[in-house]
Amino acid sequence: MLDRNRQHQIAGPGHGQALSADLYYDGAQNYNPYGRDQPEQDEGFNPLKLLFYVVQYRWLIVMMAAAGLVAGVIVTMMQTPKYQATTQLEVLVPSAKVFQDIEVVSENSDVRAFLTAREKLKSRALAQRVVFQLGLSEKPDFLFPTPNFSPSNIFYRAFGIAKSPSVEEKTPEERETIAIDRVLKDLTVSLVTNTSLLSITFADQNPKYATDIANQVAQSFIDQRLDQTSETSDLARQFIQEQVLQVKQKLQKSEEELVAYAKDAGITVTGDDKSLIGSNIEALNTALATAIQERLDAGRVVEQIDKGRGSSLAPVLESEGLQKLSEKLADLTSQYQQKLGILKPGFPEMQQLQSQIKELQRLYSNGVLTITDSLRQKYQETQNKEADLKSKLAEMEKQQVIFNDKNIKYTILKREVDSNRSQYDNLISKLNEVGVSSELKTQNAAIVDFATPPERPYSPRLTINLAIALALFMALSASIIYIIELLNNTFTNPEQIEKELGLAMLGILPLVDDREIVASITDQKSGLSEAYRSLRTSLQFSGAEGAPRSLLVTSSEPSEGKSTTSFKLGQDFAALGARVLIVDGDLRKPNLHRLFGLDNTIGLSNLLTNTVRKEDLASIFRATKYPNVTVLTSGTIPPNPADLLSPPKMALIVTNLGKRFDLVIIDAPPVVGLSDAPILSRLAEGTLMVISTNQVTRKAAKTALKRLRAAGANVVGAAMSKFAVNKFDYNYAYKYMNYQYYDYGTSTPKLEGKVDDGAGQPAYAKSPTFSRLVRRIRSSVGGFVDRAKSTS
Secondary structure, three states, X not given: OOOOOOOOOOOOOOOOOOOOHHHHOOOXXXXXXXXXXXXOOOOOOOHHHHHHHHHHOHHHHHHHHHHHHHHHHHHHHHEOOEEEEEEEEEEOOOOOOOOOOOOOOOOOOOHHHHHHHHHHHOOHHHHHHHHHHXXXXXXXXXHOOOOOXXXXXXHHHHHOOOOOOOOOOOOHHHHHHHHHHHHHHXXXXXXXXXXXXXXXXXXEOOHHHHHHHHHHHHHHHHHHHHHHHHHHHHHHHHHHHHHHHHHHHHHHHHHHHHHHHHHHHOOOEOOXXXXXXXXXXXXXXXXXXXXXXXXXXXXXXXXXXXXXXXXXXXXXXXXXXXXXXXXXXXXXXXXHHHHOOOOOOOOHHHHHHHHHHHHHHHHHHHHHHHHHHHHHHHHHHHHHHHHHXXXXXXXXXXXXXXHXXXXXXXXXXXXXXXXXXXXXXXXXXXHHHHHHHOOOOOOOEEEEEOOOOOOOOOEOOHHHHHHHHHHHHHHHHHHHHHHHHHHXXXXXOHHHHHHHHOOOEEEEEXXXXXXHHHHHHHOOOOHHHHHHHHHHHHHHOOOOOOOOOEEEEEEOOOOOOHHHHHHHHHHHHHOOOOOEEEEEOOOOOOOHHHHHOOOOOOOHHHHHOOOOOHHHHHHHOEEOOOOOEEEEOOOOOOOOHHHHHOOHHHHHHHHHHXXXXXXXXXXOOOOOOOOHHHHHHOOOOEEEEEEEOOOOEHHHHHHHHHHHHHOOOOEEEEEEEEEOOOOHHHHHHOOOOXXXXXXXXXXXXXXXXXXXXXXXXXXXXXXXXXXXXXXXXXHHHHHXXXXXXXXX
């Protein structure tokens, strides 16, 4: 049947109200028992999507590219050919120096020197010099050239028509001004990176002028700098001579004052600019330091003597006499010890040895005492010497204090003498240099490469103009496409529905001409029939328990195909053996009875208003020519459809019908502007939104979906109708279908007598391209009218 395995039936008149919001929508989980997961977020930039935008608007892009190429050719023809010549000039830094220490003219070997040279090359004074050297103010073709960009250039270049300039109306001053402005306008000076070279470039319509002016600018720059250097040297020499006289007088006066003060104050200085007192103090400090060190050394020796260690001092040990006595004493002591083992101490020989040993010991002690006494005397002498030096140093320091008071003014006067003498020496040196440099005119720049006559113009360049024009027109076409897509506020592909509305895409219904709609629905092999069967399959797998028992079909706006969808879904579910009831819930503008070919004298409205007799209740549910399909038409159009659908009676009817039939399909009116669909959506287990391509606005669809969910509807998904299958980008890029799928069954003969075959139409009307164009225009106009109505 419907591939479901229900465990219970929803009963009771209020079963529609039992569907709470958290059963069909959860802001955190996006849970939907009959729907699908939310689509993934946009992955960002998609090159394939961009490619199919290009394919979609390929004719616009091709036309804009062709227009860009034509514009590039036209712009090139409107430009006057210009020739360019370049001279390379080397800037030599530093040039001849005027001063070395006093910087009157400072030229450092850094980038500032080259930037200064570049600005001078572009100065008006240099341009005036070039105009004078080449006589440019007297040449009409230079003063009045052909316009660089003008539509008339096309005829000049095509037919060789030249404009005859005239200079009679201009005064010499005006012509000179015009020539100078022309030189400055077309002159370019640039610094070659990491070199001391300047590139001088001039562009003109005449290649000879371009060459001559580029070379003359470089030569005039060199001549101008030579003239300036010579003039500067003369002025500097005159200035220095005056300064020499003034500084000489100041030097003589300061020296006289210094000598006079030194004589009066009795100040005498040595050759190294130090006073005698200062020299004596320095010598006394040195001698005192030496005396203190000697006293300390002698003091340590005396301290050893006082401690009884005099015999171990270095002078004692180094004394030759004492060493000999010590050796002889040691020898006698050794003999005595050897004989003591044989002879007794009282033996005469032994007594004689003892007396000799005592005498040597006395002599040794007297020698040590003599040496230690001399060391004590030396220590006393160092103490006296230190005291004398300290006394003399204190006396000299007193004299130094007095001398310092006198030396302050002496130092000031001497500093002034030194300063004047230094200035005088420097000025004499600079005067000699200026005398030499005034005779030597050293160049501060040299021409490395002279400009040669150009063989071909550098502007205009057709390839560059074509590339620029093509890029501009491509950018313009991209802007146009962007604006078109920005203004297109409708749904053009299924991905937009999933992204904007968050609904699962259950089916895509191709666009069929209104005159062929009946034939396409009847033909089970047509693309439209295949699409509806695909939609039926998606509904069967839309929930864990299969398709909903009651399905509400609605749309945002009128004419989106909801009635046709209800009609076709009922047939497709019935083909599976299910008992299907199609209810026309549109009590304002019913349409199902026309699709089934029935009258609408009695139906749902009569059932709700209790205007049907009990014996006629069975006749309200009408069997159709399609097996297992029953229809409940809308009946008499009431004045208050919303009020009629609101009472619990409608919910009870839907519940009872769900027990008698396997599937109840309710064809509801549009959502926007009406309250019928939100009311009916609470009564159905599932709601299917039909959204037409390039017709309903995204805002209207969002508003409709919001109203349905606010009413408690369980929106199981969406079906996209009127999808243009002939668009290559949709069929391939989004991969929802392919062209062969929709062409399936196109060769199958259509049912006779159902559709106008267009036999009486002209030949061009039978063309597929013409038919697609007509359908597109008709769809666009119809969509615009419907949106205008919904907005109003």
